[in-house]
Amino acid sequence: MVACGCKCETTEQAQLIEQLDRIIDEYRGQPRGLIQVLHKAQELVGYCPKWVQVRVAEGLGVSLQEVYGVVTFYALFSLIPKGRHKISVCAGTACYVKGTKMVVKAIRQHLGIKPGQTTEDSRFSLETVRCIGACGLAPAMIIGKDVHGRLEPEQIPEILEQYQ
Amino acid sequence: MKSLAQLEQLKKEMREVLKIRDGVASGPWNYHVMVCGGAGCISSNCRDIVTALKAELAAKGLEKEVKVVLTGCMGPCDMGPVMIVYPEGTFYRRVKPKDAATIVEEHLANGTPVRRLLYRAPGSTEPIPKYSDIDFFKKQHKVVLRNMLYIDPLLIEDYISRDGYGALGKALTQMKPEEVIATVKAAGLRGRGGAGFPSGMKWEFTAKATGSPKYVVCNADEGDPGAFMDRSVLEGDPHSIIEGMTICGYAIGAERGYVYIRAEYPLAIERLEAAIARAREFGFLGQDIFGTGFNFDIEIRIGAGAFVCGEETALLTSIEGRRGEPRPRPPFPANAGLFGKPTVINNVETWANIAPIILNGSEWFASIGTEKSKGTKVFALAGRVNNTGLVEVPMGTTVREIVFDIGGGIPRKKAFKAVQTGGPSGGCIPAEHLDVPVDYDSLGQLGAIMGSGGMIVMDEDTCMVDIAKFFLDFVVDESCGKCSPCRIGTKRALETLERIANGNGKEGDIELLLELCSTIKQTALCGLGQTAPNPVLSTIRYFRHEYEDHIKEHKCQASVCEFKAAEE
Numbered sequence A: 001m002v003a004c005g006c007k008c009e010t011t012e013q014a015q016l017i018e019q020l021d022r023i024i025d026e027y028r029g030q031p032r033g034l035i036q037v038l039h040k041a042q043e044l045v046g047y048c049p050k051w052v053q054v055r056v057a058e059g060l061g062v063s064l065q066e067v068y069g070v071v072t073f074y075a076l077f078s079l080i081p082k083g084r085h086k087i088s089v090c091a092g093t094a095c096y097v098k099g100t101k102m103v104v105k106a107i108r109q110h111l112g113i114k115p116g117q118t119t120e121d122s123r124f125s126l127e128t129v130r131c132i133g134a135c136g137l138a139p140a141m142i143i144g145k146d147v148h149g150r151l152e153p154e155q156i157p158e159i160l161e162q163y164q
Numbered sequence B: 001m002k003s004l005a006q007l008e009q010l011k012k013e014m015r016e017v018l019k020i021r022d023g024v025a026s027g028p029w030n031y032h033v034m035v036c037g038g039a040g041c042i043s044s045n046c047r048d049i050v051t052a053l054k055a056e057l058a059a060k061g062l063e064k065e066v067k068v069v070l071t072g073c074m075g076p077c078d079m080g081p082v083m084i085v086y087p088e089g090t091f092y093r094r095v096k097p098k099d100a101a102t103i104v105e106e107h108l109a110n111g112t113p114v115r116r117l118l119y120r121a122p123g124s125t126e127p128i129p130k131y132s133d134i135d136f137f138k139k140q141h142k143v144v145l146r147n148m149l150y151i152d153p154l155l156i157e158d159y160i161s162r163d164g165y166g167a168l169g170k171a172l173t174q175m176k177p178e179e180v181i182a183t184v185k186a187a188g189l190r191g192r193g194g195a196g197f198p199s200g201m202k203w204e205f206t207a208k209a210t211g212s213p214k215y216v217v218c219n220a221d222e223g224d225p226g227a228f229m230d231r232s233v234l235e236g237d238p239h240s241i242i243e244g245m246t247i248c249g250y251a252i253g254a255e256r257g258y259v260y261i262r263a264e265y266p267l268a269i270e271r272l273e274a275a276i277a278r279a280r281e282f283g284f285l286g287q288d289i290f291g292t293g294f295n296f297d298i299e300i301r302i303g304a305g306a307f308v309c310g311e312e313t314a315l316l317t318s319i320e321g322r323r324g325e326p327r328p329r330p331p332f333p334a335n336a337g338l339f340g341k342p343t344v345i346n347n348v349e350t351w352a353n354i355a356p357i358i359l360n361g362s363e364w365f366a367s368i369g370t371e372k373s374k375g376t377k378v379f380a381l382a383g384r385v386n387n388t389g390l391v392e393v394p395m396g397t398t399v400r401e402i403v404f405d406i407g408g409g410i411p412r413k414k415a416f417k418a419v420q421t422g423g424p425s426g427g428c429i430p431a432e433h434l435d436v437p438v439d440y441d442s443l444g445q446l447g448a449i450m451g452s453g454g455m456i457v458m459d460e461d462t463c464m465v466d467i468a469k470f471f472l473d474f475v476v477d478e479s480c481g482k483c484s485p486c487r488i489g490t491k492r493a494l495e496t497l498e499r500i501a502n503g504n505g506k507e508g509d510i511e512l513l514l515e516l517c518s519t520i521k522q523t524a525l526c527g528l529g530q531t532a533p534n535p536v537l538s539t540i541r542y543f544r545h546e547y548e549d550h551i552k553e554h555k556c557q558a559s560v561c562e563f564k565a566a567e568e
């Protein structure tokens, strides 16, 4: 069993570590690959817990402190697990002017979570982001990979229903 | 591609096949249906329309006569999903997958355009069938967006048919590196990422700098929240960026380029990756390009959600895999950039201008625009305006023309209040300055800036105190924390603004804000902090009465702010 500082006894986790190592291999010993490796690691694991950071640090030859510094600097990296469906409500200027607040309120009413939170059943997590480049369709949000634009509060429940 | 002659030959062949898109019906095709595949139209399901069209065509046995193409962003996002049918250039808007059957039956099989899907000007019932007769398109001048209505971004042959890689061939085989730089300089091209620094000079500094290797970098971080120009160019015409960067590599003596794209743009990343792979197969990237012995290649680096990484020194640090914190300049990237080596860093739109300049010459480019601002500018028009979308106009066009002629004015008969340009670093232009020509200097004088091209229209229902608060909140969130004027100063300013917006503002708060802003401007380390006060200063300059209403009368004219009691 690989020593990774956590209790990864199950084969599932061992597999995860193996896959992670393959990601790391592309930049092994190259600190400049840190951000690119973290992207792929997060895609694999879902977030960047400590054991991932430790392994990445050792693999690329940078300190754990440096890895932690990078993970916390960039908004896209997360230290906590996210829901199955990630809702990102755009809070860019165009969307703000056209009603971001109203969209967040409607989601909050329906799911009972605020930005930064995940539903208890881990179905959704909610966050606000800065401009998703669909300003022409403001107000807009992304769920998973789908962009939803020209939002009206009444549509929110129906849209959320599509994601189980 | 081993020679310019070979490229010319391919271009001629492709041109012949695709001339239907120039309105010349000939060859094997009766129609080319161009469906907009910009971000906006994709989110309103344009891909389903393509599928439906193809199925209907197959059912009628018309696949060999009608070609369906998914393009980049055509611009009129609010009318989406949109499409253009060549050769005649018929424009359809708000198309649904279920319209496919009618379009195929009536138009593509029988030659009669579908009347109900045609565009009508606001307040008119008379349809305007051709896109080129519609105000939104008619008043634009496309250099950067030159290929958007005509090519499949995934096909390098389509790009080549429209002079693609011709400029690279010309530069490599007929011009010396110094001549390339001289041409860009003489064209008067200024950086489109916000600051407007002359690009040719930047290239010259880097070419002359000692140190090797040298690098070419494309800033595709597009941080302004409310802007999508760069994204659209990357998605709709990725080869134009590759060509521009490669020409620069030749001019300054670099063999490697990096494109730094924000992670929020997965489609742009995917298309650019595909385009780079194709360019390598065709020999426009790689070893011995055009048989001249010149080598150049490009890699993509993906950002991770930090606004400050759009600032050039922070961006370069981020490519190196570290926390994207800015550093003081000088030294400028031209001398000490990526990995400490001489580096040219330009914005996406700047890169897209390079090929046309080399191909058509500096005089052609300099003939567009104003005396000190040459060429065109792409704007992402959004907010409270009828035709939201992507527009490109010659420098010097007035704000009024953009908002009212191209943008179609304000919806629901509301009154125009201001446009905001330059995002969190910019300012607003109120109604009394609607006739200001859009160029670097005129906007600067008004306390707004050209910025990267976000243009947000605001109407009477927008509260300017709330807008100032919005931008400051953004900056507080995005400040990297390295210097205290930015980290603490903006936070204090935000608290003051929040107090005003809550109805707990005090006499003297406006003066306090002004003083704080001027200190931050003078002492912050990088552009983020130095420009962060602009939205506050600009709204106080033009809408001081709204601040006063909030403080003295506890009144928000736009009914946006919710007043709370002080105890809360």
Ligand SMILES: Cc1cc2nc3c(=O)[nH]c(=O)nc-3n(C[C@H](O)[C@H](O)[C@H](O)COP(=O)(O)O)c2cc1C
Residues within 6 Å of the ligand: B190, B191, B192, B193, B194, B195, B196, B197, B199, B219, B220, B221, B222, B223, B224, B307, B308, B309, B310, B311, B312, B313, B345, B346, B347, B348, B350, B452, B526, B527, B528, B529
């Ligand atoms: C806080 C901050 C954010 C910036 N964000 C961007 C950006 O998102 N895209 C961009 O092209 N330039 C941005 N810039 C400008 C860059 O620092 C740099 O001037 C630009 O990449 C140079 O390219 P250009 O000369 O072609 O405009 C930003 C600057 C600052 C201070």
Ligand code: FES
Residues within 6 Å of the ligand: A090, A091, A092, A093, A094, A095, A096, A130, A131, A132, A133, A134, A135, A136, A138, A140, B225, B226, B227
């Ligand atoms: S501001 Fe929301 S997509 Fe740009």
